[in-house]
Amino acid sequence: MLLDAAREAAAEAVGCRADELVFTSSGTRAVHSGVAGVLAGRRRVGRHLIVSAVEHSSVLHAADTHEADGGTVTQVAVDRGGAVSVQAYADALRPDTALACLQSANHEVGTEQPVVEVAGVCREAGVPLLVDAAQSLGWGRVEGDWSVLTGSAHKWGGPSGVGLLVVRKGVRFAAQGPADERESGRAAGFENIPAIVAAAASLRAVRAEAAQEAVRLRELTERIRARVPRLVPDVEVVGDPARRLPGIVTFSCLYVDGETLLHELDRAGFSVSSGSSCTSSTLTPSHVLRAMGVLSEGNVRVSLPLGAAEDDVERFLEVLPGAVAGVREKLGAPVAETVVQDDVLVVDSLGKLCPIPVIELAKVIGDVPVGGLVRILADDEAARLDIPAWCEMRGQEYVGEEPAEKGTAYIVRRAT
Amino acid sequence: MLLDAAREAAAEAVGCRADELVFTSSGTRAVHSGVAGVLAGRRRVGRHLIVSAVEHSSVLHAADTHEADGGTVTQVAVDRGGAVSVQAYADALRPDTALACLQSANHEVGTEQPVVEVAGVCREAGVPLLVDAAQSLGWGRVEGDWSVLTGSAHKWGGPSGVGLLVVRKGVRFAAQGPADERESGRAAGFENIPAIVAAAASLRAVRAEAAQEAVRLRELTERIRARVPRLVPDVEVVGDPARRLPGIVTFSCLYVDGETLLHELDRAGFSVSSGSSCTSSTLTPSHVLRAMGVLSEGNVRVSLPLGAAEDDVERFLEVLPGAVAGVREKLGAPVAETVVQDDVLVVDSLGKLCPIPVIELAKVIGDVPVGGLVRILADDEAARLDIPAWCEMRGQEYVGEEPAEKGTAYIVRRAT
Numbered sequence: 001m002l003l004d005a006a007r008e009a010a011a012e013a014v015g016c017r018a019d020e021l022v023f024t025s026s027g028t029r030a031v032h033s034g035v036a037g038v039l040a041g042r043r044r045v046g047r048h049l050i051v052s053a054v055e056h057s058s059v060l061h062a063a064d065t066h067e068a069d070g071g072t073v074t075q076v077a078v079d080r081g082g083a084v085s086v087q088a089y090a091d092a093l094r095p096d097t098a099l100a101c102l103q104s105a106n107h108e109v110g111t112e113q114p115v116v117e118v119a120g121v122c123r124e125a126g127v128p129l130l131v132d133a134a135q136s137l138g139w140g141r142v143e144g145d146w147s148v149l150t151g152s153a154h155k156w157g158g159p160s161g162v163g164l165l166v167v168r169k170g171v172r173f174a175a176q177g178p179a180d181e182r183e184s185g186r187a188a189g190f191e192n193i194p195a196i197v198a199a200a201a202s203l204r205a206v207r208a209e210a211a212q213e214a215v216r217l218r219e220l221t222e223r224i225r226a227r228v229p230r231l232v233p234d235v236e237v238v239g240d241p242a243r244r245l246p247g248i249v250t251f252s253c254l255y256v257d258g259e260t261l262l263h264e265l266d267r268a269g270f271s272v273s274s275g276s277s278c279t280s281s282t283l284t285p286s287h288v289l290r291a292m293g294v295l296s297e298g299n300v301r302v303s304l305p306l307g308a309a310e311d312d313v314e315r316f317l318e319v320l321p322g323a324v325a326g327v328r329e330k331l332g333a334p335v336a337e338t339v340v341q342d343d344v345l346v347v348d349s350l351g352k353l354c355p356i357p358v359i360e361l362a363k364v365i366g367d368v369p370v371g372g373l374v375r376i377l378a379d380d381e382a383a384r385l386d387i388p389a390w391c392e393m394r395g396q397e398y399v400g401e402e403p404a405e406k407g408t409a410y411i412v413r414r415a416t
Numbered sequence: 417m418l419l420d421a422a423r424e425a426a427a428e429a430v431g432c433r434a435d436e437l438v439f440t441s442s443g444t445r446a447v448h449s450g451v452a453g454v455l456a457g458r459r460r461v462g463r464h465l466i467v468s469a470v471e472h473s474s475v476l477h478a479a480d481t482h483e484a485d486g487g488t489v490t491q492v493a494v495d496r497g498g499a500v501s502v503q504a505y506a507d508a509l510r511p512d513t514a515l516a517c518l519q520s521a522n523h524e525v526g527t528e529q530p531v532v533e534v535a536g537v538c539r540e541a542g543v544p545l546l547v548d549a550a551q552s553l554g555w556g557r558v559e560g561d562w563s564v565l566t567g568s569a570h571k572w573g574g575p576s577g578v579g580l581l582v583v584r585k586g587v588r589f590a591a592q593g594p595a596d597e598r599e600s601g602r603a604a605g606f607e608n609i610p611a612i613v614a615a616a617a618s619l620r621a622v623r624a625e626a627a628q629e630a631v632r633l634r635e636l637t638e639r640i641r642a643r644v645p646r647l648v649p650d651v652e653v654v655g656d657p658a659r660r661l662p663g664i665v666t667f668s669c670l671y672v673d674g675e676t677l678l679h680e681l682d683r684a685g686f687s688v689s690s691g692s693s694c695t696s697s698t699l700t701p702s703h704v705l706r707a708m709g710v711l712s713e714g715n716v717r718v719s720l721p722l723g724a725a726e727d728d729v730e731r732f733l734e735v736l737p738g739a740v741a742g743v744r745e746k747l748g749a750p751v752a753e754t755v756v757q758d759d760v761l762v763v764d765s766l767g768k769l770c771p772i773p774v775i776e777l778a779k780v781i782g783d784v785p786v787g788g789l790v791r792i793l794a795d796d797e798a799a800r801l802d803i804p805a806w807c808e809m810r811g812q813e814y815v816g817e818e819p820a821e822k823g824t825a826y827i828v829r830r831a832t
Contacts, residue, residue, distance in 0.1 A: 025441030025442060025445065025577060025605070026441060026605035026606055026608075027605065027606070028596070028604050028605030028606065029441065029604070029605055032593060032594045032604065035594075036593070057596055058594070058596070058604070058605070061594035061595060061596055061604065062594045064594065065593060065594040152606075154606065159610075160577075160606060160607075160608040160609065160610060160611065161441060161576075161577040161608035161611055163605075177448060177452070177481060177593070178448045178451075178474070178477035178478040178480065178481040179477060180444070180473060180474070180477055188444050188445070188448065188474070188477065189441070189442035189443065189444030189445055189474070189579075190442055190443070190444065190568075190570065190576060191576075192442075192576040192577035193576065194575075194576060195576065195577055195611075
């Protein structure tokens with residue numbers, strides 16, 4: 001009875017029938033089961049899968065598995081704000097497309113995706129759309145004619161260990177892996193009843209205040225978006241300025257090591273995240289920032305929880321400029337070895353991690369005449385993103401890259 | 417740090433290295449991932465899988481999936497006490513055996529399996545043994561040279577939503593499905609840290625009192641085992657009398673509808689379970705009781721939790737005889753249609769659910785002379801188990817079954 005009531009409540013919040021919704025052990029599990037189930041159910045149609053380039057890693061991992069298993073995957077690119085275009089999804093659809101996936105909003109930069117429109121073109125083509133709604137479900141229903149939807153309770157402030165998977169009636173779905181009689185054969189194992197009840201109750205509670213809280217948080221994140229670039233030099237605020245989630249704001253700071261900045265802010269009492277190459281556990285730059293083509297160094301993501309206090313935001317804005325300046329001062333020390341070869345200034349940043357190569361580029365760009373070239377040798381993968389991003393921010397011309405004896409040479413022409 | 421500490425604590429309790437243990441979202445998930453990972457890792461060796469006939473459904477479902485995928489499965493039979501023989505496992509091993517699975521103890525009747533010895537013969541053959549230790553992990557480590565072990569926190573009194581999967585170093589293992597960098601690539605998705613911490617802490621707490629509590633509960637279940645057959649006529653206590661878990665005792669009552677008896681006991685304040693055909697959600701008799709060849713009708717499983725009070729056990733023993741007698745009285749009413757055909761007494765129990773066919777058989781057996789036959793027509797699947805089991809309990813001869821115009825005819829010869 002508790003499980004039935006929780007299912008009813010969650011279905012009401014999602015906007016689906018109760019028998020279309022099952023509880024899984026996490027949002028990741030919901031995505032993996034949802035993708036695998038539709039791909040298997042529609043195997044006769046074909047094995048083509050469409051995802052956006054900025055999906056959550058759970059979707060991209062499912063796509064990798066599909067590709068390793070002989071399927072084909074199209075990654076739809078995003079614009080500099082992080083959004084896909086409806087036309088790009090329409091163009092990616094093929095007669096053998098089994099499934100398309102699109103997040104409701106991005107988890108790193110908060111950009112909302114045109115789900116209603118993409119669902120429309122998918123429906124027209126007879127292709128089901130799976131919406132990863134993990135980021136937005138606390139704020140409201142996902143509108144549009146989607147076919148499959150996934151969510152994660154801890155993202156709306158509920159407990160860990162509960163995801164949800166909604167499969168609309170009529171969608172061909174063949175659950176993969178061993179199953180039992182629980183959750184319509186779509187999520188095996190003993191249901192985590194206490195957590196499921198808490199998940200449904202918290203979703204209802206959060207939704208009751210969502211409309212009002214969204215307005216308040218949107219004002220606070222707007223404050224951060226507007227004031228950070230004025231308070232801190234050499235900052236790029238990333239993500240769509242208008243179509244975005246209420247509580248997330250992300251910016252990148254030139255010449256800053258993201259991890260060091262996070263530690264500085266942590267000491268001041270602020271726990272923020274980073275999609276920077278310098279903090280993720282895998283030491284590769286965020287695939288989201290890379291797909292957007294924006295600066296990844298010194299990346300900071302501020303997530304305001306429900307009820308976040310205005311005073312805390314103001315104090316964050318007070319603390320931030322000093323924290324960034326302090327990190328930059330520490331990092332300013334390294335001296336690049338520069339030589340002039342054939343009228344090109346060569347900077348050797350080999351063995352140095354981001355943001356050092358960009359700092360060294362910035363230091364020497366004034367040493368060549370306008371029209372002159374700087375050639376930066378670097379072997380940190382992040383340089384490939386950050387040197388072009390710096391050029392765009394600074395109005396310098398990024399000429400391109402070429403393999404060097406060691407690492408890669410990035411060539412920049414002084415334009416101003 | 418919390419996750420690391422929980423892993424250390426759980427590994428200490430299991431008796432393995434911390435880097436051999438990952439947390440999953442349930443015991444079922446641990447079994448599914450463990451079985452799939454070893455089968456894939458040892459695919460070159462072959463696709464033969466060995467399981468016992470009385471494994472938990474999660475193991476049997478994984479075996480079904482393997483078979484549907486083209487693999488082969490051997491089910492090892494059990495004796496009337498529910499235990500496998502070591503020789504049967506040795507005989508089942510083949511050159512193409514990829515994996516053998518054996519529970520540490522049975523979840524329905526409490527019988528402990530000869531894991532140490534089976535692990536020995538598997539090791540000799542170079543075949544990894546996966547032990548589903550869900551039932552016993554709270555009581556102590558699983559000894560022996562096993563290769564893979566699974567567990568479930570809610571079984572030792574911990575929270576729902578946490579399983580554990582241990583894969584010994586050196587075991588070929590290829591995790592299946594989409595993975596991420598968490599839990600050694602063996603359990604994708606955000607870790608349920610609060611539940612994992614609680615799971616490890618509760619395992620440690622339970623273990624601290626396990627030795628003492630086992631003695632106490634064993635005495636209480638022994639009391640139930642010994643006194644139920646004296647207090648209630650026509651009862652069969654099932655499961656191994658000596659090699660068994662401390663807190664589980666299971667018995668079956670002739671001429672009783674398990675579901676009705678459960679309701680009676682529930683009204684008296686006792687929450688017990690049943691592996692009877694009459695209470696399981698799928699309305700098929702327990703595969704465990706079927707494999708053991710014991711009576712499934714009127715099946716009652718008493719699980720004494722840690723700290724179960726002696727007074728409650730005594731009160732249960734006071735209430736039980738009246739509850740059983742009440743159910744039997746209600747069920748005694750139906751009158752069977754009997755006819756004599758060619759000197760055979762025919763009982764028509766078509767359309768009647770267990771335990772009615774057995775009740776009707778018991779009523780008429782005295783109406784034929786010793787050596788005479790009774791032919792019971794029945795279409796309830798449980799009759800196939802319960803009529804032979806009744807014959808064995810009553811010293812009557814079960815001749816066999818044959819298809820009838822409707823349902824099945826079960827033939828019994830009066831022996832005494």
